[in-house]
Amino acid sequence: MSLPVTPADVASARHVLTGAVLRTPTLPAPRLSAITGAHIFVKYENLQVTASFKERGALVKLASLSPEERARGVVAMSAGNHAQAVAYHAARLGIRATIVMPKHTPIVKVAATEAHGARVVLHGESVGDASEEADRIAKEEGQVWVHPYDDAHVIAGQGSIGFEMLEDAPDLDVLVIPVGGGGLISGIATAARHMRPDIEIVGVETTLYPSMWNALHQENRPCEGATLAEGIAVKNVGALTREIVSALVSDVVLIDEPTFERAVNLFLTQQKTLAEGAGAAGLAAVLADPDRYRGRNVGLVVSGGNIDPRIVASIMLRELEREERIVSFRFSMLDRPGELGIISSLLGSLGANILEVEHKRHFLDVHAKGARLDVTVETRDRAHADQVHKALIEDGMDVVRIDWNSTGA
Template identity: 85%
Template sequence: MTLPVSPADIAAARHLLTGAVLRTPTLPAPRLSAITGAHVFVKYENLQVTASFKERGALVKLASLSAEERGRGVVAMSAGNHAQAVAYHAARLGIRATIVMPQHTPIVKVAATRAHGARVVLHGEGVAEASEEADRLARAEGLVWVHPFDDAHVIAGQGSVAAEMLEDAPDLDTLVVPVGGGGLISGMAVAAKALKPEIEIVGVETMLFPAMWNALRQRNLPCGGATLAEGIAVKNVGSLTREIVSALVADVVLIDEPTFERAVNIFLTQQKTLAEGAGAAGLAALLAEPDRYRGRNVGLVVSGGNIDPRIVASIMLRELEREERIVSFRFSMLDRPGELGIISTLLGRLGANILEVEHKRHFLDVHAKGARLDVTVETRDRQHAEEVHRALLTEGMDVVRVDWQAGG
């Protein structure tokens, strides 16, 4: 079978990338192994200058341009990481770059792209609309397209990720890879299968954007919605990438948003590394189906680390709530001096650290002589939270747990 990208193409790409793109480490992750039951190795592509693997494919494509094409300038469409990669390496090579990004691209990614000297055009609700605008600009201004995934040069560049992983961890038997348009998994599949034909490659998409899943199964699940993994929020995959994935990838799985959040949080708290939603997709797959990977030597790619700090803070707090390390209690009590002091003293004695207090009197469901008190506390774990609740009830408190995620 002849595929659009060959192992020789990837070898040539690796030679070109040497010294221009960081050869990131692939390291064992004992903590992730303990959590998932697999023997996990992580490839840290978030250590690249622009914090994602996209530099590889972008540079290979830009280096392939003729002098006439370089003089015309390039245009790219991206929700962030491809944008930064094209902008950064275009500046290095003296090529004028225009980047079209969806209007709601995270500010951190827009600012980083502009910082590399590119002209940024914000257009459309998603990558489909942005792609149409980029195509219009290419025709109107004679710019050369640098496609984010459906380009043989780009795919060859991304394949260098798997080649490096298998050099550093030759015992890997499974690669679990994020899938958007399919450029990364296509290149990695070509490289990995050439070096180790028996290796299994699994792709990961968010349930909200099952584009490759649809393409492989000839299904039409809807694509759309707000996802943490905006880097793989793609409605249409490439023709080249679909051909390669159909031939070489064992499966593509769909993962829900809470599992992506959990994976981002685990990378941060356990591995001390920052992964964006798409970059945590591989770990999310292991968390969703641990039995599938148990005991196997699994390679994961932290494909990017460009995530809004505000979103990171929100994820960490939400995970603390899911783990019941932050819990809320609602007290119904008489509105008289000393009641709040009694409650705070009791919570302190029980080892619960008070984070927030909200005192409510002016509600019709509160007795005219009473008050409602919402207290958010920090606990050690789920068992401790239950112990605190039982102890409050034993002390005669009129108290219930509040589930903020269920609407209170």
Template identity: 70%
Template sequence: MVRQSLPESEPFVTVTISDIEAARRVIAGAVLRTPMLPAPRLSALTGAEVFVKYENLQVTNSFKDRGALNKLSSLTEAERGRGVVAMSAGNHAQSVAYHAARLGIPATIVMPVTTPHVKVAATRSHGAEVVLYGETVADAQARCEAIQAERGMTLVHPYDDEKVIAGQGTIALEMFEDVPDLDMMVIPIGGGGLISGNAIAAKARNPKIEVIGAEALLYPAVWNALEHGNRPVGGPTLAEGIAVKNVGKLTLPIIRELVSDVILVDEAHLERAVNAYLTLQKTMAEGAGAAGLAALFAEPVRFKGKRVGLILCGGNIDPRILASIMVRELERETRIVAFRLIIPDQPGVLGIIATRLGQLGANILEVEHRRLLLDVPAKGASLDVTIETRDAAHAREVMAALDADGYKPKRLGSGPMPD
């Protein structure tokens, strides 16, 4: 990325390393100092030497605890009495609600109606008033600002606030204490609070480190702002936590100055990253939390051989979505295969095929038998079978055997069998 010059309308925000160090003292004891650990299996998968900072272990399972608490702790007694309001797709909401309850501050949270139920329920469980409004965080922001004006509350912005930015930057302080010789940090970008605070802290600790952002392909708001691009912004994404249309006025100048590039990650790479965290690291990552790893999957050559720090910034994912991702990844890996056979409509044929699949070591997951399709002979039937295999080679073996038996299997849904 060729960095554009800083427009006069974008003054560099005055968050310093001293502010971040002060924030660390404020949140100490109330926010977990999360572990940063080497991830050899992710390293083998990506070609980089990967270290993961597990912010999904916070009380609310997200890094947002840091910025929210730093902001709430800065309020005057009068401001605390009037309460706070925030808009969020989930993680900021939970963090504000949780720490506001701890500090005895009334909290109202505006969330898009599309927010996963698990995040809405968690926010309510901390005692906050939840208002569901609009399809996106941008829609929720308009309602949030109206409530702020009506009730005289203090806005706790999810990213465009100096106290919030400083709080998020405490992550990098801990990362450099654990692994001081990182070559790169790859950090998810939504509104920019996480990457801004951590870029400031990282550059203060090591001016030579390269900070790279990972942004959802469907929500390239920061990428557009940096590149003067006009990519469309919107659509259903697994990374709803970074599905932001409005770029932060405070965060954009920091990103422009300190972040060397922004990688756009598509939904397939996000799914793969969520699955890799679960199956390889045995830890939960939501789509936004896995965006940094998704960037390594998207552009592995760029990171090959580098010591890379990732922030697993959130683990609040709907269990049903997670289950779907796991199955979809098994299909991508050809460990689950669906295919169609055209068979004679005769007694015993289903039993013969089931026995044959058993002999081949395939586990039958689902069978659908149809007689009325027009592309099937009048004395034939269509049989859709979904099986579990050991790997792609085993799947090819099964398909070849069925073809040799005269059933002419046609793979469904995922294109041709990989070589």
């Protein structure tokens, strides 16, 4: 079978990357293994200078340019990781770089790209709009187009990850890899299948952007919506990547947003590493279908760690609420001195730490002589939360547990 990228191409790319891109570790993750039932090994691409695997493909592509092409400069389109990777390595090689990004790209990503010396052009509302502008600039200014995924040099560069993972963990049974445009999984599959023809390779997309799924299944599911995994929120996959994925990838699965959140949180709390939504896709797939991976040696790639700290904080709080380590109670009580003190003392005696209190008097569904008190507390776990609730009722409190997902309060 003749494919656009060969194992020999990936091997050549490795020579280009040696000494210029970090050979990141592939390490066992015992805590994640205990949670999932699989034997998890993690490849930490978030340790690269720009915190993403994108450096590999970007450097291999830039290194392939002729002196004349380097003199013309390069143009790339990206909302984040590819932009920083191209800008960083273009600066290292003395190549002028123009990066086109959507208008609403977070300022932190724009600033990081500019810090590497690239000219940033903000254009359009979407990655598609930015891509069209980048194509126009390439034609008008004669710059070389550096595609984020549908390029043989880029795919070969990403494929170096596959060789490294199986060198460090040769007994892996399955690789579970994020899929956006398909460059990462295409490269890894090319290398991994060469070393281990029997290895299973599973691609992971967010349910909101099933672009590769559509391509493989001849379906037309919508690709739209706000997703935590914006790094793989791609509406159209590449022609080269589709061909490689069709030939070498065992399956592509779709994962929902809450599972991505849980995966990001577990990487942070259990592995002490920062993974962006797309970077946690492999773990999300294992969490979503643990029976498929139980007892098997599973390789995951933390493909990137560029995530907004505010999003991380939100995810951690949401996970605490899902685990019922943060719960809210609604008390209906008489509006008289000392009532709040009684409730707070009782909660304290039960080991619940009060985080927030909201006192409501002026609602029509509250008795004229009464008040409603919403109290958010920290508990040890779900069992402790149930124990606190039961004890409050047994003490004569008029109290209900608030489910913010269903009340709309």
